[in-house]
Amino acid sequence: MTSFQPVAVPECSLDRDCTTLSRHILQQLQSFSPEAQDLSAIMTRIALAGKLIARRLSRAGLMADVLGFTGETNVQGESVKKMDVYANDVFISVFKQSGLVCRLASEEMDNPYYIPENCPIGRYTLLYDPIDGSSNVDINLNVGSIFAIRQQQVMNEDEADLLQDGKGQLAAGYILYGPSTMLVYSIGHGVHSFLLDPSLGEFILAQEDIKIPDHGPVYSNNEGNFWQWDEAFRDYTRYVHRHEGYTARYSGALVGDVHRILMQGGVFLYPGTVKKPEGKLRLLYETAPLAFLIEQAGGKASDGTTRILDIVPDKLHARTPLVIGSKDDVKLVESFIEDRKNREN
Ligand code: P6P
Helix, strand or coil, rough: CCCCCCCCCCHHHHHHHHHHCCHHHHHCCCCCCCCHHHHHHHHHHHHHHHHHHHHHHHHHHHHCEEEEEEEEEEECEEEEEEHHHHHHHHHHHHHHCCCCCCEEEEEEEECEECCCCCCCCCCCCEEEEEEEEEHHHHCCCCCEEEEEECCCCCCCCHHHHHHCCCHEEEEEEEEEEECCCEEEEEEECCEEEEECCCCCCCCEEEEEECCCCCCCEEHHHHHHHHHHHHHHHHHHHHHHHHHCCCCCCCCCCCCHHHHHHHHHHHEECCCCCCCCCCCCCCCCHHHHHHHHHHHHHEEEEEEECCEEHHHHCCCCCCCCCCCEEHHHHHHHHHHHHHHHHHHHH
């Protein structure tokens, strides 16, 4: 009779499986203060939203009434996907009866959504793009959610206190719905990724303190807009066309494109165009959260001249051009803009 030898579970795998998002945040903050507990609880709710959206996306092709358009147009003037509405509502629902978030501002809503019962206690605002890249939803390609958490400074239903630069963000990150569902976040202590383990229903720590390379081979932009760009962006594009060591990658979904840049290095750029000189991407819930994250990973983010985190929006849905990624690659793009300015002066 052979004696039963229990399989030794390496301590790290058990410990890793127990390193949930909420525990990680408290470890990061090295505090159990009410503020730390709040952030931990908010991030846990964001993770719940991610699970609900991931579940819906994984079945989208099999369920009625999930894919396709609603027939409505949002404040951005964009046709609204059914998945946009579902995801927007998920974030609202997970924060009801939470006592945490008083106000939610989203790409999909003209004005912020208030949860009055939370406001006396919950002094936080969630800014989010519920489904970024929704044009990819119907063709089963990656999409993402982008979020930022800010302290709420006023109790009245006035969005003026939201019109601040991105340095006041308490936390920011994204959820990437790809082959795996990954949550990448920062609360100002580095950038960390968590993978959803469907068998546990938990986001489990995947990588801590992610650092973006100072340079990478990837440049990511929609060259179909080349004819609409300022000459400086054309100069940059011609440069990478003529020099070895660059490769173009563009999925049409910001979260996936920026995640690739974070992991492999390089630069994503969405310049202003003739039609949209201020660019297409929205500051408060797209470019500012991503800029916060990329800077925490050692990268850089600007609108081509001004640091994204220094830009103060004039309205809730303000847009900015975006140049984001590896320090050296962002500087290279900025150098073409500087050169053009010097030549014109
Ligand atoms: P274009 C998706 O609509 C989005 O907001 C981002 O996710 C993406 O980076 C960008 O627009 C793509 O825009 O003009 O290249 O289709």
